[in-house]
Amino acid sequence: MDPKPNSRTDIRTRHMTLDEIECAIERFPRRRIGFYPTPLHKAENISRKYGVDIYFKREDMAGPGTISGSKVRPAEFIIGEALEQGVTHILTVGAYLSNSATQLASAAIQAGITPIVFLYDNLGEGYPAAWRGNLLLNKVMGIEVHCFPRKPDESQEKVWDQTLYPAVEVRKAQLEAEGNKVLVAAAGAIHPSGLAAHLLTYKEISEQSHALGFTPDYLYHTTGTGGVLPAFVAGNLLTGGASRVRSIAISSYRPDNYIHHGIIVDRVKAIYGSLRQIPPTEGDIMAEIDIDQRFIGEDYAVPSTEGTAAIRELAMSEAIFLGPVYTAKGFAGLLTHIREGKVPAGSKVVFLHTGDTSNLFEDPRITGAIAG
Template sequence: MSIQYPARERLANLPTPLQPLDRISEQFSLPHGGPKIWIKRDDLTESAMSGNKLRKLEFIIAEARARGCNTLITCGGEQSNHCRATALAAAKTGMKAHLILRGGSGTGAPETPDGNLLVDYLAGAQVSLYPMREYVDTLPQLFEQWARFYEQQGDRALCIPTGGSDGLGIWGYLLAAEELLEDCRREGFAPDRLICASGSGGTQAGLTLGCQVFGSSADVTAYAVCDSTDYFIDKVRQDVADWAHRYRQAFPFDESRIHVIDDYIGPGYAIATEEIYQTIALAAQLEGILLDPVYTGKAFHGMLQDIKQGKYSGCKNLVFVHTGGQFGVFPQRTGFQNSWSQQ
């Protein structure tokens, strides 16, 4: 099926590399009858704006320009990768960015901001931190409040949902699916399964839709880092329906091909266990790949555990989509104290 993509602001360094994880495959997958593991390096979309969110922002910023907007308002956790990427992308394209962040005290920035939050400030974004309960209870009103604020100043804002995940943002990973499938063809194989982390659902939605649109038999398995399997199945349905409605697409999407595993969330969103920290260290030591404790570390750990349990024994080639998030390592530095070899 041919797809007519909407306008796009070129920000990412594409295509990103597809690489084999030979050492991890030999140690953890092949001995258990599992597949060869590959990794799609979307952590390399750009050096600072790095990660999956930049693919979505290419289409979001083009839409903002088409609407005559000069300000981007979005939301997320205090260490949101999406908000950090939005702040930098806005700076690069001459726009303003306002970030509505949860988890703060509501009285301003921490005395010493770290990780993604530090980059938010360096990029010149306006940051509003709210306590968790206020954020959860009033997020739609906060968007409205700040949109009115900019309108009164003579600006025009585009409000971007969590993670840029909706019928507009889905284009980023529809395009990524097309790119990834071509990568695999060039390497001489067809993937049996794509693996990703799912936090707001947009990357999963785009990959799942893309595999169907471009005629691949590969299914996408997403490892939830928050919320439940049922939540993400419904979220993917919503994003695909939003895409179909906005862009008048009549594609017969097969909802039975939405797959989510919620067994490895652990104590909660952005809370890692010792096993996750050890897996992140393992990937760094065996492959020189840096995962993060919020998204990719949990998904990669879940994938390895499920390979050991034989869940992917029928697969020959599995592709893990590395969605970035390395800035999230640093605020959790104390969790890694047992994760490296003592020399």
């Protein structure tokens, strides 16, 4: 991926069409792994119940396995860059239940690159007594997994800084000393080469909704490490899109956190740079960001009452399954916004189903009382 224009004559400031955006992205290194476009369909029963047309964009069906999600898109570009550079190993990090680590690892396996994942204890219970959910999938795929327990009173940041990230650097140095080439991707499969990937999701939503005869009034999604949001904001600003992007946070976006509004702004600007466009002002970008932090619950990966109810309601009405860590809290936010009138009756809403269903098989302290 070429993150910066070669000269100022390469930079354009006008709006881009969806096709122009796709053509610009086509020049990025990419290994095609997922099955795209993913489906977009209306959830008839729950739409009727709430008086709002709710459509699901099914990134949970992206592949390459039956349990996947939105991280496969950026993984295609991360893998593309890795193959171009002769990378032999990809190292990434996350929580024990990490969707991104599993999805990036599965993409690496598809491309013949060895994945290694470094996972911290999101429950604060020590080394996992049983391999569940994504952790089990990692084991079935034969991935080298390093687990980092923490005490209940230890912060996530302390584990990252004192044990997990130093271990990543040690393993990277070992591999390089053996003649291997290593790429490290941050939590959430965040890497410069993959930041623009979800512009293609934005393009698919626009084209698929047009084919179905509507324009979305709102695009809803769950935001954690901030992989989707910058691309959706950039998509709106680049094309003059009319759909309002609304994000439901599953972890804090406070200014001193590892992810916050300023990081999203920086990533939007980086996407513009990769497309050889002059970015908008910070104020214009911030005006597009709408993050509701009311649905985090007690903490990240701790089930919320609203999220558990959303899982059951959608499963019983549509036989669509959400995950307790991410998508359930996001969909709970959407339903609450409808009840509050933030989404008026008759609106057209697209909800981005980013995956997370493997976490339905996690520890009960993560899944909640989903069985009733």
